[in-house]
Amino acid sequence: MIIDHPLLGPRDSAEFTYLGDASLIDRPDWQDKEAAGKFYEYQYLRDNPAGEHQELWYHEAGDRSWLVVTRDTVTHEITKVELARDVAKARGRSK
Amino acid sequence: MSNAMTSGHRLDGGLIDRSTELSFRFDGKSLEGHGGDTLASALLANGVRLMGRSFKYHRPRGVLSAGAEEPNAIVALREGAFTEPNTRATTAELFDGLVARSQNRWPSLGFDVMAVNDVMSDFLTAGFYYKTFMWPAKFWEKIYEPIIRNAAGLGALSGISDPDCYDKGFLHCDLLIIGAGPTGLAAAMTAGRSGARVIIADEDFLLGGRLNAETIAVGDTSGAAWAAQMAGELASMPNVRLMTRTTVIGSFDHGIYGAVERVTDHLAAAPEGKARQVLWRIYSKRAILAAGSIERPIAFANNDRPGIMQAGAVRAYTNRWAVAAASDVAVFTNNDDGHRTAGDLAAKGVKVAAIIDTRADAPDHADAEVFAGACVTDSRGRLGLSKVRVRFADGSQRWIKCGALGVSGGWNPNVHLTCHQRGRPVWDETIAAFVPGAVGPVGLSSAGAASGMFSTAAALTSGAAAAVDALTDIGIKAKSMIAPKTEDAPSISRPFGTSMAGVGPGWTSRMTSP
Numbered sequence: 001m002i003i004d005h006p007l008l009g010p011r012d013s014a015e016f017t018y019l020g021d022a023s024l025i026d027r028p029d030w031q032d033k034e035a036a037g038k039f040y041e042y043q044y045l046r047d048n049p050a051g052e053h054q055e056l057w058y059h060e061a062g063d064r065s066w067l068v069v070t071r072d073t074v075t076h077e078i079t080k081v082e083l084a085r086d087v088a089k090a091r092g093r094s095k
Numbered sequence: 096m097s098n099a100m101t102s103g104h105r106l107d108g109g110l111i112d113r114s115t116e117l118s119f120r121f122d123g124k125s126l127e128g129h130g131g132d133t134l135a136s137a138l139l140a141n142g143v144r145l146m147g148r149s150f151k152y153h154r155p156r157g158v159l160s161a162g163a164e165e166p167n168a169i170v171a172l173r174e175g176a177f178t179e180p181n182t183r184a185t186t187a188e189l190f191d192g193l194v195a196r197s198q199n200r201w202p203s204l205g206f207d208v209m210a211v212n213d214v215m216s217d218f219l220t221a222g223f224y225y226k227t228f229m230w231p232a233k234f235w236e237k238i239y240e241p242i243i244r245n246a247a248g249l250g251a252l253s254g255i256s257d258p259d260c261y262d263k264g265f266l267h268c269d270l271l272i273i274g275a276g277p278t279g280l281a282a283a284m285t286a287g288r289s290g291a292r293v294i295i296a297d298e299d300f301l302l303g304g305r306l307n308a309e310t311i312a313v314g315d316t317s318g319a320a321w322a323a324q325m326a327g328e329l330a331s332m333p334n335v336r337l338m339t340r341t342t343v344i345g346s347f348d349h350g351i352y353g354a355v356e357r358v359t360d361h362l363a364a365a366p367e368g369k370a371r372q373v374l375w376r377i378y379s380k381r382a383i384l385a386a387g388s389i390e391r392p393i394a395f396a397n398n399d400r401p402g403i404m405q406a407g408a409v410r411a412y413t414n415r416w417a418v419a420a421a422s423d424v425a426v427f428t429n430n431d432d433g434h435r436t437a438g439d440l441a442a443k444g445v446k447v448a449a450i451i452d453t454r455a456d457a458p459d460h461a462d463a464e465v466f467a468g469a470c471v472t473d474s475r476g477r478l479g480l481s482k483v484r485v486r487f488a489d490g491s492q493r494w495i496k497c498g499a500l501g502v503s504g505g506w507n508p509n510v511h512l513t514c515h516q517r518g519r520p521v522w523d524e525t526i527a528a529f530v531p532g533a534v535g536p537v538g539l540s541s542a543g544a545a546s547g548m549f550s551t552a553a554a555l556t557s558g559a560a561a562a563v564d565a566l567t568d569i570g571i572k573a574k575s576m577i578a579p580k581t582e583d584a585p586s587i588s589r590p591f592g593t594s595m596a597g598v599g600p601g602w603t604s605r606m607t608s609p
Contacts, residue, residue: 002349002378012378075517076348077537 003069004081008062015061021046022054022068025088050074056084104140106443109417110307110319111136119193121170122204128189131301135161135168135184136416144401144421144479144499146170146184148199150249152213155478157401161185161308161411163298163342164389167399171196171250176258180250188300188340188361198250205478259359262370266336268294270565271352271379273343273512276304277313277551278543279385280325281558281576287328287335289573291566294377295329296338296354300361302326304387305544308411310439311551314579318551319415321579341375346515346536352377381538381565384512384531385558388544391504391528393427393453396473398502402480406436406501419445421498425483426463427471429453431584433503437463448497451485471500508545512536523547540565552583 001013023046028038047053050073057067066084071077115130121138128137135158138146144157146168156167168184174194184195200207270286272279275297283295301307303322313321329335338356345353354375359365390405392398406426412418424440425448426433437447441462450457450465457467468488475482475494482494507528510520518535522528530547542561543554555578566573 001347002351075537078349 001076001078003057003067003078005059005062005065005067006081006083007065008059011059011062013057015059016057016067017060019056019058019066022056022084022087023047024056025068025084025091025093052079103422104142104419106413106417106419106445108414108443110301110415111417117189117191117193119189119191119195121195122197130189132189132416133161133185134170134172134187134189134193134195135165136412136418137189138168138184139412139420140416140418145197145204146401147197147249148204148207148210149399150199152216153199153207153210154213154399155207155210155401156399157479158185158404159392159408160389160405161408161415162389169198169249171198176253176255178253180252186298190361190363192363259365259371260368261372261374263374263376265376265378266294267378268292268336269380269569269571270294270562271296271343271377271382272385272562273352273382274304274385274387274509274543274545275299275302275322275326275337275339276385276387276543277306277318277322277554277581278387278545278558278561279304279383280322280329281555281578282383282385282542282562283329283335284325285559285562285573285576286566287332288576289562289566289571290334291571291573293332293335294338294379295335296341296343296377298340298342300339302337302339305407305411306551307415308407309435309551310414310442311582313551313555313581318581338375343377343512346382346512346539348516350379350382350536350538352379352382379538380569381540382536383558383561383565384509384539384541384545385543385554385561386509386512386545388506388508388528388549390432390506392502393429393471393504395427395471398471398474400474400476400480401478402476402497402499403474404499404501406433406503407506409499409501410436410439413439413443413445417443419443420501421480422446423448423497424499424501425449425451425495425497426501426503427451427483428501428503430503430505431458432506433501434458434460434465436501436503449485449495451483451495455488471502474500506544506549508541508547510541510545513539513541538565538568550583550585551581552578555579555581 002010003013004010028042053073054070057069059065068082068084068087070080112130117128126141145155147156149156158168163186165183165185169181170184171180172182172195197204269291270293272282272295275295286293306318306322311318330337341354341356343352343354356373359371365371390407409420423446426437437450437460440447447463450460450463451469452467453470455468457465469485471483472486473484482496484494486492508530510531513531513535516536519532520529521532523530526547531541540561542557548557559575563573563575
């Protein structure tokens with residue numbers, strides 16, 4: 001697979017390590033009243049779609065950036081690659 | 096030096112270098128071949144038809160094909176730590192000093208004790224459970240298991256670590272062309288002239304594919320000469336990389352292909368520090384599958400004897416390697432392609448015993464007697480074909496003497512790489528074969544025989560057109576190569592299942608590979 005890095009251009013997926021579902025960005029607030037339930041969901045429950053999937057990739061053998069890759073799990077077609085920092089900021093996180 | 100047997104099987108012409116004498120050994124016997132020979136063609140030229148044994152019933156086997164599809168002529172090459180078991184004699188390039196051995200036989204290829212399995216085949220059926228031999232328990236470890244282990248499989252590893260070195264590499268291109276037959280050459284020429292970065296890979300050591308095996312003219316020259324001319328022109332283009340002895344083995348996501356290049360397998364010894372084989376990872380923007388097609392055999396009882404070959408392989412040995420499969424050859428066909436084999440054999444002075452054509456409306460042939468509406472039902476000749484039984488249109492049967500039988504059941508496009516990423520081939524009624532489906536690896540298109548277009552003219556035009564389309568997709572302007580005039584026969588072959596009438600039960604196990 002080839003991942004089109006937003007800063008570095010197309011790179012081989014062998015340069016990356018895969019972390020998993022991009023929902024890991026949305027870490028619940030530990031002070032929340034429902035924190036226990038939310039952490040349970042955050043930690044253990046994942047969608048397993050046959051189709052479009054947002055996931056975290058770490059450019060370990062490159063610039064060490066975290067990316068959010070939108071990939072079709074059936075065809076491996078990659079439609080979007082963003083810096084995880086940008087995605088997190090867009091979702092309202094401070095960094 | 097030429098011994099009597101060599102002169103008997105070598106014909107005139109061919110694409111071999113007669114000035115180069117190569118001596119090699121097969122099962123300890125010294126033989127001679129020429130530059131440009133494969134091990135299989137050199138063995139046939141020396142009158143060796145028996146090249147191996149089947150793995151279960153130890154049935155005598157000879158060469159079936161002239162290419163990578165070879166299932167029978169499987170041998171061990173080289174000696175000591177360099178031993179390479181289970182190598183196809185049809186793809187092993189001959190070099191001076193090559194040592195080859197047949198496999199799966201004891202004490203010798205001609206007399207194999209385990210061939211008793213063949214006589215016992217009604218008991219040792221497919222799926223036969225060798226643990227039947229477990230009782231009594233103390234016999235297992237000392238007696239049964241060593242014998243069964245020895246009987247299983249084909250070749251054996253040397254048990255010594257591999258002294259060769261291997262390498263891997265990375266390549267990038269706009270267009271990868273898989274196969275350098277007429278289709279691939281036309282595509283490469285079109286793409287090369289456009290300035291695109293092109294890689295063309297072929298597993299053979301000679302570019303041209305079937306053009307080297309046929310007597311088809313391209314333009315005002317022979318197909319082989321045209322291929323050589325194209326190869327020369329491509330080699331002079333700095334934007335084109337020609338990769339011979341390179342097999343594309345896989346199609347991966349996003350236009351990445353795996354390929355194995357056999358760098359020094361055709362040399363007696365690898366030069367110091369040179370990798371024997373290189374595993375390439377090729378990053379392509381677009382790819383064209385021009386892998387051609389494989390001829391289908393026709394099923395009949397005892398159709399695995401040495402001497403029974405694909406008709407197209409008989410033709411390849413005749414035309415490219417100037418080797419007659421036997422002094423009298425019969426042809427069994429269900430399409431016009433078999434007739435071409437008879438014509439090519441007769442043109443080289445080989446006697447054509449008969450053309451057995453399953454079609455009731457089979458055309459006549461200038462050089463041989465045609466039996467229309469007939470089929471081959473059985474064969475004889477323990478270590479090499481001696482005769483075939485033919486059932487004629489009127490139902491009568493007769494044995495026809497022949498030392499080889501060319502069988503043509505039509506051609507199957509080599510769709511394999513198009514199936515690698517969820518691609519599913521689709522059935523094409525007119526050629527009675529599967530062709531690449533609409534869904535397959537992204538960026539891979541197919542052309543020529545690999546897409547079911549079998550004529551040379553269609554190969555040239557579809558190859559060039561595929562290159563133009565692929566390059567247009569990635570924003571490169573290309574002008575289709577003007578295809579020279581060549582053979583343009585319609586590609587039709589009617590399905591002909593089997594000729595099993597009058598054959599008892601168990602024919603499948605005798606006929607197929609075990």
